[in-house]
Amino acid sequence: MSEFIGQFHPLLVHLPIGFLLLASVFRFLLFQGKEQFRETLSIILILSIPSTVFTAITGYILSDGGGYASELVFKHQWSGIALLSLTIVLYVLHFKEVRTSLERVLWIVMLLTLSLTGHFGGGLTHGENYLSLGTDVYERPAITDVEEALVYQDIIEPVLAQKCWSCHSGKKQKGELRLDGKDWILKGGESGQVIAAHKPAQSELYSRLLLDKQDDDHMPPDGKPQPTKEELILIQWWIETGGSFDKKVKDLPKNGQVSLALHSLQPKAEYKRLPKEVKVKEVDLKAMKTLQDFGIAISKVGAESPFLQVSLLGKRLDKKTLESLASLSENIVWFNSGGGSLDSASVEVIRSFSNITELNLSGTTSSSGFQWINNYDNLVVLNLSQTKVSDLDLSGLSKLKRLYVFGSDLNKQKLIQALPKVQIDTGNYVVPTYPGDTTVFRKEDII
Amino acid sequence: MGRRKDLVQEALEAKFQQQTRRNFLKESFMGLGGLALGSFLGSCSSDQKAASSLFDPANPLMAKAPHFAPKAKSVIYLHMAGAPSQLELFDFKPELHKMDGQDCPQSFLEGKKFAFIRGVPKMLGPQAKFAQYGQSQAWVSNYLPHFQSVVDEVSFLKAVTTDQFNHAPAQLLMQTGSARLGRPSMGSWVTYGLGTENQDLPGFVVLTSGGANPDAGKSIWGSGFLPSVYQGVQCRSQGDPILFLNDPEGISRDLRKASIEAINKVNQEEFKEYGDPETLSRIAQYEMAYRMQISVPEVMNINDEPAYIHEMYGTQPGKSAFANNALLARKLVEKGVRFVQLFDWGWDTHGTSEGGSIDIGLVNKCRGSDKAITALLLDLKQRGLLEETLVVWGGEFGRTPMAENREGKPNAFKGRDHHAEAFTMWMAGGGIKKGFTYGETDEIGYSAVSGKVTPYDIQATILDQLGFNHEKLTYEFQGRPFRLTDVEGNVIREILG
Numbered sequence: 001m002s003e004f005i006g007q008f009h010p011l012l013v014h015l016p017i018g019f020l021l022l023a024s025v026f027r028f029l030l031f032q033g034k035e036q037f038r039e040t041l042s043i044i045l046i047l048s049i050p051s052t053v054f055t056a057i058t059g060y061i062l063s064d065g066g067g068y069a070s071e072l073v074f075k076h077q078w079s080g081i082a083l084l085s086l087t088i089v090l091y092v093l094h095f096k097e098v099r100t101s102l103e104r105v106l107w108i109v110m111l112l113t114l115s116l117t118g119h120f121g122g123g124l125t126h127g128e129n130y131l132s133l134g135t136d137v138y139e140r141p142a143i144t145d146v147e148e149a150l151v152y153q154d155i156i157e158p159v160l161a162q163k164c165w166s167c168h169s170g171k172k173q174k175g176e177l178r179l180d181g182k183d184w185i186l187k188g189g190e191s192g193q194v195i196a197a198h199k200p201a202q203s204e205l206y207s208r209l210l211l212d213k214q215d216d217d218h219m220p221p222d223g224k225p226q227p228t229k230e231e232l233i234l235i236q237w238w239i240e241t242g243g244s245f246d247k248k249v250k251d252l253p254k255n256g257q258v259s260l261a262l263h264s265l266q267p268k269a270e271y272k273r274l275p276k277e278v279k280v281k282e283v284d285l286k287a288m289k290t291l292q293d294f295g296i297a298i299s300k301v302g303a304e305s306p307f308l309q310v311s312l313l314g315k316r317l318d319k320k321t322l323e324s325l326a327s328l329s330e331n332i333v334w335f336n337s338g339g340g341s342l343d344s345a346s347v348e349v350i351r352s353f354s355n356i357t358e359l360n361l362s363g364t365t366s367s368s369g370f371q372w373i374n375n376y377d378n379l380v381v382l383n384l385s386q387t388k389v390s391d392l393d394l395s396g397l398s399k400l401k402r403l404y405v406f407g408s409d410l411n412k413q414k415l416i417q418a419l420p421k422v423q424i425d426t427g428n429y430v431v432p433t434y435p436g437d438t439t440v441f442r443k444e445d446i447i
Numbered sequence: 448m449g450r451r452k453d454l455v456q457e458a459l460e461a462k463f464q465q466q467t468r469r470n471f472l473k474e475s476f477m478g479l480g481g482l483a484l485g486s487f488l489g490s491c492s493s494d495q496k497a498a499s500s501l502f503d504p505a506n507p508l509m510a511k512a513p514h515f516a517p518k519a520k521s522v523i524y525l526h527m528a529g530a531p532s533q534l535e536l537f538d539f540k541p542e543l544h545k546m547d548g549q550d551c552p553q554s555f556l557e558g559k560k561f562a563f564i565r566g567v568p569k570m571l572g573p574q575a576k577f578a579q580y581g582q583s584q585a586w587v588s589n590y591l592p593h594f595q596s597v598v599d600e601v602s603f604l605k606a607v608t609t610d611q612f613n614h615a616p617a618q619l620l621m622q623t624g625s626a627r628l629g630r631p632s633m634g635s636w637v638t639y640g641l642g643t644e645n646q647d648l649p650g651f652v653v654l655t656s657g658g659a660n661p662d663a664g665k666s667i668w669g670s671g672f673l674p675s676v677y678q679g680v681q682c683r684s685q686g687d688p689i690l691f692l693n694d695p696e697g698i699s700r701d702l703r704k705a706s707i708e709a710i711n712k713v714n715q716e717e718f719k720e721y722g723d724p725e726t727l728s729r730i731a732q733y734e735m736a737y738r739m740q741i742s743v744p745e746v747m748n749i750n751d752e753p754a755y756i757h758e759m760y761g762t763q764p765g766k767s768a769f770a771n772n773a774l775l776a777r778k779l780v781e782k783g784v785r786f787v788q789l790f791d792w793g794w795d796t797h798g799t800s801e802g803g804s805i806d807i808g809l810v811n812k813c814r815g816s817d818k819a820i821t822a823l824l825l826d827l828k829q830r831g832l833l834e835e836t837l838v839v840w841g842g843e844f845g846r847t848p849m850a851e852n853r854e855g856k857p858n859a860f861k862g863r864d865h866h867a868e869a870f871t872m873w874m875a876g877g878g879i880k881k882g883f884t885y886g887e888t889d890e891i892g893y894s895a896v897s898g899k900v901t902p903y904d905i906q907a908t909i910l911d912q913l914g915f916n917h918e919k920l921t922y923e924f925q926g927r928p929f930r931l932t933d934v935e936g937n938v939i940r941e942i943l944g
Contacts, residue, residue: 140582162584223589225578228596274516292509297644297783300512302914309520311510311644313783338783362830383831404831427829431593431759431822438761441810443801 006062019048076120256413287324314340504727513914518878529795530842547572571850583882606886606895617843631671634786644783649680657792688747770819798862837877845870907936
């Protein structure tokens with residue numbers, strides 16, 4: 001019942017606003033000496049008092065139901081009460097025919113209070129920035145360390161802002177739902193609450209996102225930017241853990257899938273492709289030539305550089321070439337095996353590359369396993385994609401920044417937990433097939 | 448054996464025929480005079496000599512060091528031949544929508560020349576629907592539903608401008624640095640400078656799709672005045688990967704080997720006599736062709752890729768489809784090919800036919816490439832290759848904000864004319880900033896208002912990411928050093944990561 005009455009507030013407000021503005025006009029006419037309007041003003045003032053009182057009551061009932069930004073409600077309420085008091089005072093003064101300059105000032109104060117109250121009220125229904133015309137750009141909070149990030153503010157809100165606010169915020173309230181603030185979200189939409197704490201499946205804010213795209217209830221409606229796979233996982237996780245608005249990532253339990261999704265938010269650490277300040281001997285050109293003649297790509301990384309890049313192209317090295325490679329071990333910084341298989345003799349040489357920064361073993365097999373990798377001081381990029389390796393301790397690679405494990409048998413979640421600062425690409429990206437990918441667009445399809 | 452002797456004999460005879468008196472005079476004049484001149488100039492041109500010596504005739508494609516440590520080691524260049532409409536794909540112009548159907552204001556027409564527009568054309572609003580995607584909030588239209596998901600990998604160049612508004616010269620300018628025929632293409636310059644990793648494969652591979660070669664013909668992957676070993680090798684994803692590479696019927700591989708050895712011997716003799724480095728590179732090419740007979744069919748076969756990769760790219764095995772070429776590009780780069788150039792024909796949407804319209808034909812061109820390009824970026828990424836492979840996408844120019852009115856009459860379908868003043872390209876990987884947009888056009892996408900870049904700037908940037916100072920990668924020809932960017936080009940530092 002009270003909710004029903006409260007609904008009328010936004011409608012009723014226009015009555016006292018109208019009366020009070022009209023009253024001011026007639027007060028001005030009196031000031032001009034048009035005394036014939038005295039009675040009219042009395043009637044208008046009498047009418048404005050009960051309408052203001054009634055509006056205030058419905059307003060109070062509405063705010064009691066919750067769901068509005070509390071600070072704004074407070075301002076709106078007290079300016080409303082001030083307005084009511086001023087109206088009564090003005091009525092009394094008018095009745096007593098007091099026409100002093102103080103009385104005129106009070107009229108102006110009343111007008112100011114009226115517009116202020118209206119403004120706060122507008123802010124409540126249309127969003128606080130409802131007056132600013134431009135598109136207020138949402139500034140995404142920067143995350144420096146995911147573990148320290150606020151789950152709602154730094155992770156969930158940016159998704160809502162980018163994918164939902166265009167229809168569910170101060171600008172528009174489709175389904176009578178706003179998602180641009182804690183109170184709004186908790187208030188829900190036309191069919192009630194949209195979050196059931198700990199129950200994502202019963203929370204419309206989440207369950208609607210999972211519906212079939214063709215479903216009328218699917219959010220965001222088909223054709224609008226959709227949340228990514230990671231974003232869906234994170235919203236589910238947020239609701240499952242209680243839908244908190246102030247907890248940090250590190251405070252909440254997470255499963256492997258969530259860790260992976262969170263990992264994708266970790267900012268990418270920059271790295272240098274070359275080792276810093278190391279003195280190495282001149283490149284042994286004869287050794288380089290031996291390798292080149294064998295069909296291996298080997299060259300300096302830059303004309304004046306003492307460092308070398310090597311691509312084995314999957315070739316198996318013999319004794320002579322291995323010796324040449326060993327004599328360049330200080331110089332080699334980028335090494336790519338190019339697939340193929342490494343025997344123990346090759347591994348012995350490769351593990352002696354003391355300055356290596358980037359090691360690519362994609363698609364390579366090794367008779368000595370891969371644990372020997374855990375031993376490079378300067379390694380920043382390690383590519384183990386398409387390798388058959390299943391368990392590996394990489395904790396010794398203190399400078400590692402990038403790790404590629406797509407198509408390997410490594411346990412990705414374990415890796416992410418063991419190497420939280422490393423950007424790990426687990427690959428397996430999917431590009432879905434849409435109906436349009438395999439059909440021809442025709443004239444009839446233009447809408 | 449007997450045959451080989453005959454060949455040697457024949458070569459010797461040819462040589463004696465050339466040893467005429469005139470020839471002798473020419474040789475000795477050039478020889479002596481050249482010697483003297485060389486010592487005059489030697490003191491001031493050591494730089495250029497060093498540059499020219501990048502070409503080692505005996506080993507023309509051996510991997511070489513660039514000027515400085517590179518970000519990228521290979522390039523995949525996706526050229527959408529015919530020029531895609533930036534106004535339907537990336538450059539969102541709501542103002543143009545409001546002007547739809549109105550006469551084009553005179554200020555846009557005065558002093559301008561168009562390929563087909565005559566008189567006063569009507570403005571044409573964007574036909575696609577746009578939205579912002581990714582953390583970078585990049586604008587992409589609904590013509591590219593897949594690409595939307597990878598915008599955070601790329602840097603958009605929204606204000607590319609060129610000075611050519613016909614296809615052939617504009618394509619030449621983009622790919623060779625000159626609108627006229629005869630200059631080496633970008634891929635040739637790159638393989639000249641860097642060689643290539645895999646000596647069993649060409650260093651510069653060209654793959655075409657869309658049913659036709661680009662308007663500028665094969666010279667946009669030609670080597671110009673650079674030794675011919677650096678020209679692009681066109682491979683096909685259907686039938687024989689490289690034409691004329693197979694052994695003729697009845698010739699075994701051993702016989703082939705013997706004949707190549709014989710030819711090379713003749714060529715070696717020839718080189719000793721005349722010292723023309725082109726002879727040496729011919730020898731190298733014969734040898735490479737012989738090796739390629741085995742390795743090219745292997746790498747060009749996409750059937751051995753797993754099903755989920757085919758699904759990801761949306762390949763059409765057995766056809767010459769863009770998607771197949773995109774997958775091949777990844778395979779080639781993985782195998783150590785330096786420069787892979789894809790040309791996809793059919794983006795020229797004037798509105799003279801349904802296939803050439805921006806509301807029908809262009810949608811289908813996008814459908815034929817959107818999934819594959821997205822897959823290419825993601826596939827390179829998951830293999831750790833995107834960090835070291837520079838991917839470039841673009842046409843040779845853009846399209847007008849006005850509807851085309853050929854001969855002053857409106858066209859049968861919705862279309863746009865060629866537009867040189869502003870269009871969009873993008874780059875990804877190879878050290879380029881992720882999720883970034885550089886450059887801006889005016890309210891209707893007519894001209895650049897900030898961040899204007901030219902084809903030379905794009906070329907300079909590509910060379911920079913490969914480790915070259917574009918002003919120093921030169922080749923001595925007709926008495927002066929030439930370079931890809933001629934006398935222009937600034938590296939677009941704003942988009943470097």
